[in-house]
Amino acid sequence: MTTSDPACATAQGDLLPDRGPRTLVAVFETPVAEHLIRFAADLGYRTVLVEPQPRLLAGTPKPHGDQTVAxxxxxxxxxxxDVVVTDHNRPELxxxxxxxLDAKARWIGVMGAKHHTAPHVGALKELGVDDAAIARVHRPIGLNIGSRTPAEIALATLAGLIADRNRRPGGFAF
Incomplete structure (x- = not known):
């Protein structure tokens, strides 16, 4: 049965989703980054892991996305x-x-609880980044679903990115 509602037609497999070009860049090898990459690939993103310390990529095989760069x-x-920094304690932050910010990414966010200090602000100011550019960095990120595990954090983050791309507030407000 074909429907005139594109969302219903897509959900029923009658219409391919129009995802448009999109890339998710997960910065730093972490358990959350592993889930972000895995879930984002299923959602149609091209995925990239940025890890400046190659020694952190060694060991057990993990999902490193379509591309891994330093x-x-x-x-x-x-x-x-969309750029998601998954560790706010790294010296490279x-x-x-x-x-x-210089590359003009669509969306940039840093994981971290709202009640903790935002270390990225000081780090960017030390590098001479102006306040307007710093304000483009989102923190906290993702939908507030009470995430506790790396997979839940990744899910909330990607749901927030999809809501933002679709100009929706997220949650159950339609």
Whole structure:
């Protein structure tokens, strides 16, 4: 049965989803990044893992996305790219965010609880980034679903990105 509602037709398999070009860049190898990459691939994103310390990629095979690179500069960011920094304690935080801001990524966010200090602000100021650019960095990120596990955090983050792309508030408000 074909319906005139594109969302219903897509859900029933009668219409291929129109995802448009989109890339998810997960910065730093973490358990949340692993889930972000896995889930984002299922959602139709091209996925990139940025990990400047190659030793962290060694060991047990993990999902590293369509591409693994050592820097934001080589990740291929553009206006269709969403950047999620998955560790706010890494010394490379400021440089990674500065480079993402310079590349004009569509959306940039740093994981971290709202009640903790936002270390990215100081790191970016030390690098000479202006307040308007710093304000483009989202924190906290994702929908507020009470996430506790890496998979739940990744799910909430991707749901928030999809809501933002579709200009929706997220949650159960329609």
């Amino acid at each position: 820097s934001i500069a080589t990740a291929g960011l553009d206006e269709h790219t 400021g440089a990674m965010l500065r480079d993402a």
